[in-house]
Amino acid sequence: MKTLEEELISCKTNNQRIFEQRTNLPGVINTIIENLEDDTCFAHIGDEPIHFSTSVQEMIDKFREILFPGYFSREKLDGANLKYSIGQTVSQLHDILAEQVTHVLRHDCLRYGQACIECENKGYGTALKVIEEIPGLRRCLAQDVIAAYEGDPAAKSHDEVIFSYPGLYAITVYRIANILHKLKIPQLPRIMSEHAHSITGIDIHPGATIGSRFVIDHGTGIVIGETSVIGNNVRVYQNVTIGALSLPPGAGEKLRDAKRHPTIEDNVIIYSGATILGGETIIGSGSVIGGNVWLTQSIPSDTKVFIETPKLIYRYQDEDK
Known part of the structure; x- marks a missing residue:
């Protein structure tokens, strides 16, 4: 067993070693910075940032609250609050979706030198178009739910399918992303589909x-x-x-x-x-x-x-x- 004096010496020695190792960091950082100029690799420096990690999840959650009202809401829905609660959720979804669409449009415009398409105006217009599709989406997804229930003896109710089936989650995200894909919105539909893929293991391309x-x-x-x-x-x-x-190699573009x-x-x-x-x-x-x-x-x-x-x-x- 080490004495107190030996432990103190050991701690000082370890701290000195750690300090010596950290002094190498500036040199490593300079090497990495120089490497960023290598055109054979990829970097996203000075371009429009796109923040997807939390906002895409939030956006999908808002869609599900509206597409299946009462199932994924944080509060009980009834006649007293239905119009207010759904109205607030739709308004929040509209703003989140508009912001995301604006980001991806501005990103591609600046990064690839495209002609101006008034990104923000198109972002809000696209958000409204997608939200206008929600009644039709609800009818379509209802048929997906019914088909899943009718074909699966293990399903005890339509509610069970809506609450717990990963297939329905993936299909829901696909049908939303498909609308955005048809509106020629870049990146966002694929990122939404890959988000569902990461959760369910189901990979459906939005196209x-x-x-x-x-x-x-x-x-x-x-x-x-x-x-x-x-x-x-x-x-x-x-x-x-x-x-x-x-x-074969090179077939991607062709x-x-x-x-x-x-x-x-x-x-x-x-x-x-x-x-x-x-x-x-x-x-x-x-x-x-x-x-x-x-x-x-x-x-x-x-x-x-x-x-x-x-x-x-x-x-x-x-x-x-």
Whole structure:
């Protein structure tokens, strides 16, 4: 056991070592600053800042309070406060959304030297357009909820689907982001979708086209690419990829606006682990894609595609002796 004097000496020695290590920081900092001038790397210095971390979450929360009133509100809603509470939430959402849209428009304008589009005026105008879509959004999401409940015996109520299903959360964010994407708002729709992706494990590009009564059962590991087209009454299980074929180096610019992802027609079921790739791939209406199927070609309507049952090997404990 160290004496008090030995402990003091040890502490002083450690403090001296830490101080000596910290004296190296200025040199390291200078090296990093010099490295910032390397044009082969990326930096975002002197450009319009975009603050997304908390405001996007707050914006999505406000949308959910309005799209599903009473479910995610902080207070009980009834006839006495409904108009005031919803009105306040809509007003707050409008201002948050307008600010976010303004930021991304101004960011791209200044960073890429684009012509002036009156960012703030367009930001507030866009926010109003999106909020005007809320009644239609509510009707569309109601059909998603009903479809999830009707197709899942584990769901005990519509409320359970709304409160707890990650698939519905991801679909809700997608449908909002899709409106912004159609209005050609940069960055924000993708950041919203990736926020939902980080929470649910479900990655839906805001550019995808998805019909009504869309159900994601269980979720996690799902990828739906930008140019995917999905019809009505489609059900997708976990670990499904609706994606693009592997592209050669440099194909990004050449194929950026091309149809790269499949088309899934109405009333299709896609089971867990299935992978469907390619812009020319069409899954005909009423078809069923089995688990772990890999598809890069079209199939006609009312087709079932399954992998042949693998051969199982049973080895019993007595046989190992």
